[in-house]
Amino acid sequence: MDNANYKIRTRDLRFSVREKEALKGITIDVKPNQVTALIGPSGCGKSTFLRSLNRMNDLVEGAVVRGTVLVDHIDIYGPEVDVVALRKKVGMIFQKSNPFPKSVYDNVAYGPRVNGIRERKVLDEIVETSLKQAALWDEVRDDLSRSGLALSGGQQQRLCIARALAVGPEVLLMDEPASALDPSATAKIEELMYVLKENYTIVIVTHNMQQAARVSDVTAFFYIGELIEMDETRKMFTNPSVKQTEDYITGRFG
Amino acid sequence: MIGRKFLDFTVTTVSASSALFIILIVLVLIGDILLNGWSTLSWEFITESPMQGMTEGGIFPAIFGTFLLVVIMSFVGVPIGTVTAIYLSEYAGQKSIFARAIRFAVNTLAGVPAIVFGLFGLGFFVQFVGGGVDQVVSGGAELRWGQPNILWSSLTMALLTLPVVIISVEESIKTVPRELREASLALGATKWTTIRKIVLPNSITGILTGAILAVSRGAGEVAPILFTGAAYFLPKLPDSLSDQFMELGYHIFIMSTQSTDVEATIGIQYATTLVLLALTFSLNFSAIFLRYKVRTRSAH
Amino acid sequence: MARHFELELDQLRTQLIRMGSLVEEQIDLAVSAITSSDVKLARMILERDKRVDEFDNAIDQQCMRIFALAQPVAIDLRLLMAALKINNELERIGDIAVNLAERVEALLPHAEFVKGTSLQAMATAARNMVKDAIDSFVNNDPALARKVLESDDLIDNFDREMFIQMKQSMKESAVHIEPAAHMLIISRHVERLADHATNIAEDVIFLVNAKIIKHHADKSAL
Numbered sequence: 076m077d078n079a080n081y082k083i084r085t086r087d088l089r090f091s092v093r094e095k096e097a098l099k100g101i102t103i104d105v106k107p108n109q110v111t112a113l114i115g116p117s118g119c120g121k122s123t124f125l126r127s128l129n130r131m132n133d134l135v136e137g138a139v140v141r142g143t144v145l146v147d148h149i150d151i152y153g154p155e156v157d158v159v160a161l162r163k164k165v166g167m168i169f170q171k172s173n174p175f176p177k178s179v180y181d182n183v184a185y186g187p188r189v190n191g192i193r194e195r196k197v198l199d200e201i202v203e204t205s206l207k208q209a210a211l212w213d214e215v216r217d218d219l220s221r222s223g224l225a226l227s228g229g230q231q232q233r234l235c236i237a238r239a240l241a242v243g244p245e246v247l248l249m250d251e252p253a254s255a256l257d258p259s260a261t262a263k264i265e266e267l268m269y270v271l272k273e274n275y276t277i278v279i280v281t282h283n284m285q286q287a288a289r290v291s292d293v294t295a296f297f298y299i300g301e302l303i304e305m306d307e308t309r310k311m312f313t314n315p316s317v318k319q320t321e322d323y324i325t326g327r328f329g
Numbered sequence: 330m331i332g333r334k335f336l337d338f339t340v341t342t343v344s345a346s347s348a349l350f351i352i353l354i355v356l357v358l359i360g361d362i363l364l365n366g367w368s369t370l371s372w373e374f375i376t377e378s379p380m381q382g383m384t385e386g387g388i389f390p391a392i393f394g395t396f397l398l399v400v401i402m403s404f405v406g407v408p409i410g411t412v413t414a415i416y417l418s419e420y421a422g423q424k425s426i427f428a429r430a431i432r433f434a435v436n437t438l439a440g441v442p443a444i445v446f447g448l449f450g451l452g453f454f455v456q457f458v459g460g461g462v463d464q465v466v467s468g469g470a471e472l473r474w475g476q477p478n479i480l481w482s483s484l485t486m487a488l489l490t491l492p493v494v495i496i497s498v499e500e501s502i503k504t505v506p507r508e509l510r511e512a513s514l515a516l517g518a519t520k521w522t523t524i525r526k527i528v529l530p531n532s533i534t535g536i537l538t539g540a541i542l543a544v545s546r547g548a549g550e551v552a553p554i555l556f557t558g559a560a561y562f563l564p565k566l567p568d569s570l571s572d573q574f575m576e577l578g579y580h581i582f583i584m585s586t587q588s589t590d591v592e593a594t595i596g597i598q599y600a601t602t603l604v605l606l607a608l609t610f611s612l613n614f615s616a617i618f619l620r621y622k623v624r625t626r627s628a629h
Numbered sequence: 630m631a632r633h634f635e636l637e638l639d640q641l642r643t644q645l646i647r648m649g650s651l652v653e654e655q656i657d658l659a660v661s662a663i664t665s666s667d668v669k670l671a672r673m674i675l676e677r678d679k680r681v682d683e684f685d686n687a688i689d690q691q692c693m694r695i696f697a698l699a700q701p702v703a704i705d706l707r708l709l710m711a712a713l714k715i716n717n718e719l720e721r722i723g724d725i726a727v728n729l730a731e732r733v734e735a736l737l738p739h740a741e742f743v744k745g746t747s748l749q750a751m752a753t754a755a756r757n758m759v760k761d762a763i764d765s766f767v768n769n770d771p772a773l774a775r776k777v778l779e780s781d782d783l784i785d786n787f788d789r790e791m792f793i794q795m796k797q798s799m800k801e802s803a804v805h806i807e808p809a810a811h812m813l814i815i816s817r818h819v820e821r822l823a824d825h826a827t828n829i830a831e832d833v834i835f836l837v838n839a840k841i842i843k844h845h846a847d848k849s850a851l
Contacts, residue, residue: 131515136422163517173508175527186516189526235512242516285700312702314839321703326634 082107088142112291119297129165166244170251172231174223186242209237229260366599394574406487410494439492443552450485450557480570482558490543501535545612551578648684649763655726660752671733681723711836739808751787758826777830784823791816
């Protein structure tokens with residue numbers, strides 16, 4: 076397959092913490108402007124894998140990473156790599172929404188401010204654009220100074236998305252973004268992904284099979300640190316190639 | 330069974346009595362001080378200097394001295410303690426030898442008796458550092474820094490209260506949820522930026538608690554300043570760091586044991602004690618209140 | 630959740646298998662009623678068709694429930710889709726049995742004529758196709774299903790033969806026109822029996838191999 080077409084490629088990625096192997100050699104290609112879903116039972120390594128893509132795993136004491144992770148053809152674990160710049164390019168949304176105890180405006184403006192943008196007009200524009208992209212603008216425009224924590228769960232998560240978008244990433248990593256939300260809030264987030272993937276590459280971890288089926292273009296099935304199968308979602312859910320995959324998605328195990 | 334019910338009754342009575350006993354003691358203590366000191370307390374008492382050989386007048390210099398001591402102590406102790414706490418909780422690895430050594434030192438320091446600090450302050454700050462500065466400045470001719478003064482007392486007190494500050498600040502930093510740090514880092518902020526913009530602002534109550542507890546202890550301890558700078562009678566207020574100073578706790582000590590006419594100054598002693606107690610109580614209560622606010626915030 | 634769900638899928642299969650047996654029997658009885666001019670039998674077939682309709686409704690309801698509540702995927706999804714389609718085919722086969730039974734009375738005076746035709750052979754062949762198709766579902770046997778697809782030509786031949794035979798008969802004598810007309814229609818019914826059997830066979834292949842073989846379009850893909 077020609078190299079030019081992939082946003083992220085991992086080759087034999089291994090991750091272990093204090094001798095315990097969490098990822099046993101993962102080789103995956105992620106295409107740009109698509110939603111790739113990672114599914115698998117608890118503890119299979121999908122979240123660990125996700126966090127390896129923006130080096131959030133560096134925060135884990137005693138973590139050892141082997142293999143390569145290429146983002147736009149550059150190995151992000153190489154010696155010259157600026158982790159801070161990487162994290163601006165590859166943003167992350169967490170399972171439990173974690174807005175800062177600041178106003179809605181300051182939450183979204185945090186990233187740009189940290190990057191040195193001080194001019195009020197520029198910040199205003201970035202905040203508005205990001206909130207619009209996250210489908211939250213209409214709900215908060217009347218009072219941007221209200222605390223981020225005063226929003227509902229679904230709104231908070233969209234605020235976190237806006238916050239991540241404000242730094243101008245190219246990839247969005249979402250770690251079970253809707254698992255703590257009610258069905259209508261979940262639906263809004265899923266709808267958002269359809270729109271966002273036009274401009275961003277999205278990788279989402281979910282243990283909700285139906286969600287993976289609804290939102291993703293490609294699905295990867297993880298099991299105990301290994302990649303079992305990865306294919307177009309449509310094919311994966313009508314006729315998977317590996318029996319283990321079929322057993323998992325039909326709920327026979329896991 | 331009768332036996333069990335009797336046991337129940339006994340235990341309840343005994344514990345209630347103990348609690349009552351303690352409350353009683355506190356009431357007696359405060360009551361005694363209030364009763365005997367109230368009459369001497371007045372606006373003039375707080376704002377005037379002592380007169381007639383400490384038998385009349387006010388205790389303003391002692392209040393001023395205490396205040397100055399506490400301010401300098403805080404300016405030195407709180408920043409150092411805060412920075413150490415930040416290092417311990419954010420930068421040092423949990424298992425690193427260095428971190429373990431620091432924690433060990435902090436815990437040990439917390440248990441050192443106040444008088445030992447006083448002796449240390451005398452030997453190290455007054456004689457070694459002070460004497461050394463005098464040597465450098467004037468070749469030993471002029472004895473300016475090599476004697477007790479408010480600077481050495483403040484530094485000694487800062488050392489004493491350092492463990493309190495470090496522990497309070499570290500405790501407060503730990504209540505800042507990991508998710509907030511992760512969110513900041515994931516946005517491309519550096520570790521220091523995250524600490525500066527997220528961790529510290531959200532642990533400010535803990536820092537304040539530590540500072541207030543330190544101040545409260547500083548205002549109350551006498552042993553560290555015995556040899557390092559406190560004086561009983563000074564003609565004027567200290568106007569440089571190399572001056573000695575009067576202090577509330579020290580004043581009470583000297584007045585009640587070594588003054589020329591103990592009987593005549595009883596009223597003043599009580600009143601001074603009352604002022605000191607009022608000061609430390611209000612400081613402690615505000616620290617407790619802040620602590621409560623920290624705990625309820627971390628509960629969500 | 631999986632255990633309960635698997636039970637439901639098993640129940641669905643069982644329902645289909647039972648419906649298949651019932652419908653097979655209906656065909657047997659219908660052919661027998663025609664060849665032995667048994668009016669009472671014909672009436673019984675009409676009565677029993679009610680049970681075929683009951684199965685049809687029950688299976689449709691069951692499928693809808695499972696779709697809505699279990700969101701099946703992969704092989705379970707294919708089973709559900711196959712169940713709906715096979716259900717439909719079986720119901721139509723039941724209708725054909727009724728259509729055949731309805732002709733019995735009209736053919737009473739022509740018993741000898743009927744015996745002289747190749748109806749028995751053709752009907753047996755078609756009935757075997759139906760039986761094999763249903764068996765291939767019961768046993769998840771795509772090889773058997775393919776055999777059914779291949780047998781379709783056989784029935785087409787029978788049908789053509791019948792047409793030629795009846796044309797001849799009608800030319801020979803005007804008396805033959807009425808029974809011949811009935812026989813032509815009956816032949817058409819039996820030919821459609823075979824079609825339904827092949828549809829069922831195609832659905833079974835889809836279920837097992839996830840390959841859609843539609844309308845014999847690509848026999849090479851088998």
